[in-house]
Protein backbone atom coordinates (compact mmCIF):
# COMPACT_ATOMS: atom_id res chain seq x y z
CA UNK A 1 0.00 0.00 0.00
CA UNK A 2 1.35 3.45 -1.02
CA UNK A 3 2.09 5.55 2.04
CA UNK A 4 2.17 9.37 2.01
CA UNK A 5 5.30 10.87 3.58
CA UNK A 6 3.20 13.83 4.78
CA UNK A 7 -0.15 14.15 6.46
CA UNK A 8 -2.90 15.67 4.31
CA UNK A 9 -2.97 18.99 6.25
CA UNK A 10 0.82 19.24 5.88
CA UNK A 11 0.53 18.64 2.11
CA UNK A 12 -2.14 21.34 1.81
CA UNK A 13 0.08 23.70 3.78
CA UNK A 14 3.07 22.98 1.49
CA UNK A 15 0.91 23.52 -1.57
CA UNK A 16 -0.33 26.84 -0.21
CA UNK A 17 3.25 27.95 0.41
CA UNK A 18 4.15 27.09 -3.21
CA UNK A 19 1.21 29.12 -4.50
CA UNK A 20 2.04 32.06 -2.23
CA UNK A 21 5.67 32.23 -3.36
CA UNK A 22 4.95 31.98 -7.07
CA UNK A 23 7.37 34.18 -9.01
CA UNK A 24 6.76 36.12 -12.22
CA UNK A 25 9.14 37.71 -14.72
CA UNK A 26 8.48 41.35 -15.57
CA UNK A 27 10.32 43.30 -18.28
CA UNK A 28 10.60 47.01 -17.44
CA UNK A 29 11.66 49.57 -20.03
CA UNK A 30 10.89 52.91 -18.39
CA UNK A 31 10.92 54.56 -14.98
CA UNK A 32 11.15 51.18 -13.21
CA UNK A 33 14.64 50.40 -14.55
CA UNK A 34 17.58 50.55 -12.16
CA UNK A 35 18.59 54.16 -11.56
CA UNK A 36 15.31 55.55 -12.93
CA UNK A 37 12.71 57.49 -10.88
CA UNK A 38 10.37 54.58 -9.96
CA UNK A 39 13.01 51.93 -9.32
CA UNK A 40 12.47 52.43 -5.56
CA UNK A 41 9.05 50.77 -6.02
CA UNK A 42 10.74 47.47 -6.97
CA UNK A 43 13.06 47.61 -3.97
CA UNK A 44 10.60 48.72 -1.29
CA UNK A 45 10.40 45.90 1.28
CA UNK A 46 6.67 46.18 1.95
CA UNK A 47 5.98 45.79 -1.81
CA UNK A 48 7.30 42.22 -1.76
CA UNK A 49 10.15 40.69 -3.75
CA UNK A 50 11.73 42.37 -6.79
CA UNK A 51 14.97 40.81 -7.96
CA UNK A 52 16.99 41.98 -10.98
CA UNK A 53 17.62 39.10 -13.39
CA UNK A 54 19.18 40.53 -16.55
CA UNK A 55 19.01 43.10 -19.28
CA UNK A 56 17.06 42.30 -22.42
CA UNK A 57 15.31 43.64 -25.51
CA UNK A 58 11.84 43.15 -26.88
CA UNK A 59 11.96 40.45 -29.57
CA UNK A 60 9.34 42.45 -31.47
CA UNK A 61 9.86 46.08 -32.47
CA UNK A 62 7.62 48.62 -30.68
CA UNK A 63 7.49 52.43 -30.55
CA UNK A 64 8.85 53.64 -27.18
CA UNK A 65 7.72 57.25 -26.78
CA UNK A 66 7.49 59.92 -24.07
CA UNK A 67 4.19 61.74 -23.59
CA UNK A 68 1.86 63.74 -21.27
CA UNK A 69 2.83 66.79 -19.26
CA UNK A 70 4.63 64.44 -16.86
CA UNK A 71 6.91 63.08 -19.62
CA UNK A 72 5.89 59.48 -19.04
CA UNK A 73 7.46 56.69 -21.14
CA UNK A 74 5.07 54.37 -22.99
CA UNK A 75 5.59 51.26 -25.07
CA UNK A 76 2.85 51.56 -27.67
CA UNK A 77 1.25 48.28 -28.63
CA UNK A 78 2.01 48.62 -32.34
CA UNK A 79 4.12 45.52 -33.07
CA UNK A 80 6.61 45.80 -35.94
CA UNK A 81 7.22 49.57 -35.72
CA UNK A 82 9.97 51.30 -33.76
CA UNK A 83 12.87 49.47 -32.14
CA UNK A 84 13.73 46.33 -30.25
CA UNK A 85 13.47 48.21 -26.98
CA UNK A 86 16.08 47.81 -24.25
CA UNK A 87 14.99 47.08 -20.68
CA UNK A 88 15.50 44.95 -17.60
CA UNK A 89 13.96 41.68 -16.42
CA UNK A 90 12.96 41.40 -12.77
CA UNK A 91 11.66 38.38 -10.92
CA UNK A 92 8.78 39.44 -8.67
CA UNK A 93 6.41 37.71 -6.27
CA UNK A 94 2.60 38.00 -6.27
CA UNK A 95 2.67 40.95 -3.86
CA UNK A 96 5.10 42.93 -6.02
CA UNK A 97 3.16 42.12 -9.19
CA UNK A 98 -0.02 43.51 -7.64
CA UNK A 99 1.89 46.60 -6.41
CA UNK A 100 3.25 47.15 -9.93
CA UNK A 101 -0.31 46.87 -11.28
CA UNK A 102 -1.33 49.63 -8.86
CA UNK A 103 1.58 51.87 -9.90
CA UNK A 104 0.85 51.37 -13.61
CA UNK A 105 -2.94 51.40 -13.11
CA UNK A 106 -3.33 48.13 -15.03
CA UNK A 107 -5.65 47.54 -16.88
CA UNK A 108 -7.11 51.06 -17.07
CA UNK A 109 -3.96 52.86 -18.17
CA UNK A 110 -1.11 50.48 -19.00
CA UNK A 111 -2.11 46.93 -19.89
CA UNK A 112 0.11 44.09 -18.67
CA UNK A 113 0.72 41.41 -21.30
CA UNK A 114 3.11 38.51 -21.81
CA UNK A 115 5.73 39.13 -24.51
CA UNK A 116 9.01 37.61 -25.70
CA UNK A 117 12.20 39.25 -24.48
CA UNK A 118 15.59 38.46 -26.01
CA UNK A 119 18.44 37.97 -23.56
CA UNK A 120 22.02 37.86 -24.87
CA UNK A 121 24.69 36.07 -22.87
CA UNK A 122 27.53 38.54 -22.22
CA UNK A 123 30.24 35.93 -22.83
CA UNK A 124 28.96 33.47 -25.42
CA UNK A 125 26.65 35.99 -27.17
CA UNK A 126 24.05 33.20 -27.31
CA UNK A 127 20.53 34.51 -27.35
CA UNK A 128 17.51 33.11 -25.58
CA UNK A 129 13.91 34.16 -25.57
CA UNK A 130 12.23 34.70 -22.18
CA UNK A 131 8.51 35.24 -21.67
CA UNK A 132 7.85 38.25 -19.44
CA UNK A 133 5.03 40.54 -18.40
CA UNK A 134 5.29 43.96 -20.07
CA UNK A 135 3.22 47.12 -19.42
CA UNK A 136 1.95 48.40 -22.79
CA UNK A 137 -0.20 51.33 -23.78
CA UNK A 138 -3.01 49.89 -25.91
CA UNK A 139 -5.94 51.77 -27.42
CA UNK A 140 -3.74 54.89 -27.65
CA UNK A 141 -4.28 58.06 -29.66
CA UNK A 142 -2.93 57.67 -33.23
CA UNK A 143 -1.01 60.97 -32.94
CA UNK A 144 1.35 59.31 -30.43
CA UNK A 145 2.83 57.41 -33.39
CA UNK A 146 4.22 60.72 -34.69
CA UNK A 147 6.39 61.23 -31.59
CA UNK A 148 10.14 60.56 -31.58
CA UNK A 149 10.89 56.91 -30.83
CA UNK A 150 13.64 55.66 -28.56
CA UNK A 151 15.35 52.31 -28.37
CA UNK A 152 16.17 52.86 -24.70
CA UNK A 153 14.68 55.11 -21.99
CA UNK A 154 16.37 57.37 -19.51
CA UNK A 155 14.51 60.10 -17.57
CA UNK A 156 17.48 62.39 -18.05
CA UNK A 157 18.33 61.49 -21.66
CA UNK A 158 19.34 63.99 -24.37
CA UNK A 159 15.63 64.32 -25.29
CA UNK A 160 15.36 66.77 -22.34
CA UNK A 161 11.90 65.44 -21.36
CA UNK A 162 12.62 65.02 -17.66
CA UNK A 163 10.13 62.74 -15.89
CA UNK A 164 7.87 64.45 -13.39
CA UNK A 165 6.27 62.51 -10.57
CA UNK A 166 2.48 62.70 -10.58
CA UNK A 167 2.41 61.23 -7.04
CA UNK A 168 1.50 57.90 -8.62
CA UNK A 169 -2.13 58.95 -8.88
CA UNK A 170 -3.81 58.38 -12.17
CA UNK A 171 -4.94 61.76 -13.25
CA UNK A 172 -8.00 61.68 -15.53
CA UNK A 173 -6.81 64.47 -17.85
CA UNK A 174 -3.51 62.64 -18.09
CA UNK A 175 -5.31 59.52 -19.40
CA UNK A 176 -7.19 61.73 -21.87
CA UNK A 177 -3.90 62.91 -23.31
CA UNK A 178 -2.86 59.44 -24.46
CA UNK A 179 -5.86 57.09 -24.60
CA UNK A 180 -8.16 57.02 -27.63
Ligand code: PCA
Nearest residue numbers: 028029030031032033135
Ligand atom coordinates in the same frame (compact mmCIF):
# COMPACT_ATOMS: atom_id res chain seq x y z
N1 PCA B 1 7.07 52.10 -15.87
C1 PCA B 1 6.93 50.84 -16.51
C2 PCA B 1 6.12 51.14 -17.72
C3 PCA B 1 6.52 52.52 -18.09
C4 PCA B 1 7.08 53.07 -16.82
O1 PCA B 1 7.53 54.16 -16.65
C5 PCA B 1 8.29 50.32 -16.90
O2 PCA B 1 9.32 50.89 -16.50
O3 PCA B 1 8.35 49.32 -17.62
